[in-house]
Amino acid sequence: xxxxxxxxxxxxxxxxxxxxxxxxxxxxxxxxxxxxxxxxxxxxxxxxxxxxxxxxxxxxxxxxxxxxxxxxxxxxxxxxxxxxxxxxxxxxxxxxxxxxxxxxxxxxxxxxxxxxxxxxxxxxxxxxxxxxxxxxxxxxxxxxxxxxxxxxxxxxxxxxxxxxxxxxxxxxxxxxxxxxxxxxxxxxxxxxxxxxxxxxxxxxxxxxxxxxxxxxxxxxxxxxxxxxxxxxxxxxxxxxxxxxxxxxxxxxxxxxxxxxxxxxxxxxxxxxxxxxxxxxxxxxxxxxxxxxxxxxxxxxxxxxxxxxxxxx
Amino acid sequence: xxxxxxxxxxxxxxxxxxxxxxxxxxxxxxxxxxxxxxxxxxxxxxxxxxxxxxxxxxxxxxxxxxxxxxxxxxxxxxxxxxxxxxxxxxxxxxxxxxxxxxxxxxxxxxxxxxxxxxxxxxxxxxxxxxxxxxxxxxxxxxxxxxxxxxxxxxxxxxxxxxxxxxxxxxxxxxxxxxxxxxxxxxxxxxxxxxxxxxxxxxxxxxxxxxxxxxxxxxxxxxxxxxxxxxxxxxxxxxxxxxxxxxxxxxxxxxxxxxxxxxxxxxxxxxxxxxxxxxxxxxx
Numbered sequence: 001x002x003x004x005x006x007x008x009x010x011x012x013x014x015x016x017x018x019x020x021x022x023x024x025x026x027x028x029x030x031x032x033x034x035x036x037x038x039x040x041x042x043x044x045x046x047x048x049x050x051x052x053x054x055x056x057x058x059x060x061x062x063x064x065x066x067x068x069x070x071x072x073x074x075x076x077x078x079x080x081x082x083x084x085x086x087x088x089x090x091x092x093x094x095x096x097x098x099x100x101x102x103x104x105x106x107x108x109x110x111x112x113x114x115x116x117x118x119x120x121x122x123x124x125x126x127x128x129x130x131x132x133x134x135x136x137x138x139x140x141x142x143x144x145x146x147x148x149x150x151x152x153x154x155x156x157x158x159x160x161x162x163x164x165x166x167x168x169x170x171x172x173x174x175x176x177x178x179x180x181x182x183x184x185x186x187x188x189x190x191x192x193x194x195x196x197x198x199x200x201x202x203x204x205x206x207x208x209x210x211x212x213x214x215x216x217x218x219x220x221x222x223x224x225x226x227x228x229x230x231x232x233x234x235x236x237x238x239x240x241x242x243x244x245x246x247x248x249x250x251x252x253x254x255x256x257x258x259x260x261x262x263x264x265x266x267x268x269x270x271x272x273x274x275x276x277x278x279x280x281x282x283x284x285x286x287x288x289x290x291x292x293x294x295x296x297x298x299x300x301x302x303x304x305x306x307x308x309x310x311x312x
Numbered sequence: 313x314x315x316x317x318x319x320x321x322x323x324x325x326x327x328x329x330x331x332x333x334x335x336x337x338x339x340x341x342x343x344x345x346x347x348x349x350x351x352x353x354x355x356x357x358x359x360x361x362x363x364x365x366x367x368x369x370x371x372x373x374x375x376x377x378x379x380x381x382x383x384x385x386x387x388x389x390x391x392x393x394x395x396x397x398x399x400x401x402x403x404x405x406x407x408x409x410x411x412x413x414x415x416x417x418x419x420x421x422x423x424x425x426x427x428x429x430x431x432x433x434x435x436x437x438x439x440x441x442x443x444x445x446x447x448x449x450x451x452x453x454x455x456x457x458x459x460x461x462x463x464x465x466x467x468x469x470x471x472x473x474x475x476x477x478x479x480x481x482x483x484x485x486x487x488x489x490x491x492x493x494x495x496x497x498x499x500x501x502x503x504x505x506x507x508x509x510x511x512x513x514x515x516x517x518x519x520x521x522x523x524x525x526x527x528x529x530x531x532x533x534x535x536x537x538x539x540x541x542x543x544x545x546x547x548x549x550x551x552x553x554x555x556x557x558x559x560x561x562x563x564x565x566x567x568x569x570x571x572x573x574x575x576x577x578x579x580x581x582x583x584x585x586x587x588x589x590x591x592x593x594x595x
Binding site: 077083087103 | 319323326327330331333334338341409410411413414415416417418419420421422582585586
């Protein structure tokens with residue numbers, strides 16, 4: 001496995017505020033979703049990876065090297081920050097031109113790189129207009145373009161969908177997916193679950209400065225042994241179905257509807273086995289059964305709820 | 313094994329050039345630059361005003377006015393002002409506007425970045441200062457006792473040179489303040505117009521910790537003593553001679569101060585974490 005980002009007991013605190021706590025990860029190449037609510041520590045993690053922050057404890061390595069003040073690492077990473085700050089009176093083109101020059105390109109190559117990056121984010125038409133006249137979505141696209149300028153190997157996108165209209169969002173989703181297909185490592189940070197699901201099935205769940213889980217969404221789901229899973233069974237005789245299922249000790253709660261039965265189980269495999277038996281037996285008709293909380297939102301809600309102190 | 317990462321000399325010069333050109337284009341568009349340009353030529357109207365409205369018997373000579381304006385206005389006042397207002401465009405504006413994040417995530421050497429910006433600041437400020445001094449010199453010729461001869465030109469070049477040394481010293485300190493503190497203008501005003509003035513009223517130990525002392529040491533002796541309130545007293549005169557700094561030592565000291573503060577500015581850029589989002593809820 002080609003490890004791109006590696007952290008060991010990485011912590012960062014500001015005064016008494018712990019922003020990131022004891023994070024140990026090995027992130028391989030590919031598109032990775034960095035998922036967590038606002039204030040979870042996503043931006044802190046990215047800034048540590050870019051060397052903008054020094055770790056308070058532990059270590060972080062990007063492509064095997066310390067990132068802070070390391071121009072070799074910075075040559076290989078691109079960063080689209082969450083914050084929306086520009087030199088307002090200059091054009092998007094000029095803004096990118098100087099950043100390309102700082103990336104080490106001569107004037108002629110810098111111009112080519114700028115046009116290429118602007119083309120990728122569909123900003124060619126407005127590139128000579130002052131940034132101050134740009135909409136929120138355009139500004140966001142300029143930020144993405146500057147991250148792509150020097151064709152980086154690793155791309156950190158911190159909440160890149162903020163402020164984008166549906167068309168621009170779709171374009172950016174496609175861009176991220178195509179960059180991922182080109183073999184780039186992309187750390188895609190967001191607090192919106194479906195945004196992450198659109199671009200990757202590998203996520204790092206982060207909350208309160210701690211990494212709750214890291215891996216494929218399904219694998220993460222399987223890790224949660226004690227999480228009562230919700231199964232919906234569609235049947236005309238829900239009470240009869242429950243009578244048969246009641247021997248399963250893993251079922252904790254049951255909700256009846258006229259044509260369905262919703263159960264919560266601590267061992268879904270065992271419960272599914274029982275349901276299969278009923279289905280194959282055919283004495284009580286079951287039209288369908290499905291897991292109602294397989295999506296990322298449910299995993300996330302569960303993981304967060306187990307980490308929020310009681311009383312909050 | 314730890315690998316040592318050092319940029320090639322070519323890359324360092326490339327980065328310095330990029331930073332210099334970038335700073336130049338930014339600074340020349342700033343309203344602050346236009347304001348400083350106007351302020352730098354304003355003293356020219358003083359000799360013209362004196363020539364037109366002052367009675368001949370009370371009128372100071374062109375030489376006296378030129379010396380007074382060069383020392384008190386240009387070197388003691390405008391050099392630190394230029395350092396604060398032009399010098400701080402280079403680094404501090406990037407920090408305040410948070411656009412520094414874009415630069416810090418580029419593979420550019422921070423040393424080259426600071427040096428490039430400093431050279432741009434020096435070029436712009438020097439041009440503003442020497443243009444102002446030059447036109448003041450021309451205006452003072454109207455009042456007489458100063459001419460376009462060897463002595464006149466020497467005096468003009470001397471004050472231009474001292475002004476440049478002042479820009480160097482004050483500029484380096486401004487750059488350091490810009491990269492190290494959150495309120496560089498306030499601290500700069502306190503240092504340059506508070507501490508420096510107070511310390512120079514008490515020649516002796518305190519004034520060694522000012523840029524002004526070394527700049528004053530580069531002035532023609534008689535000219536500088538004429539307007540120094542401290543040397544009006546016997547004690548002040550004694551102290552001035554006792555702690556006299558030769559022009560050679562003054563130049564070396566100013567260069568050492570400038571170099572030290574510039575390196576401190578580089579160190580602060582390398583060491584500091586330039587972000588403003590360290591609050592709970594926006595990590």
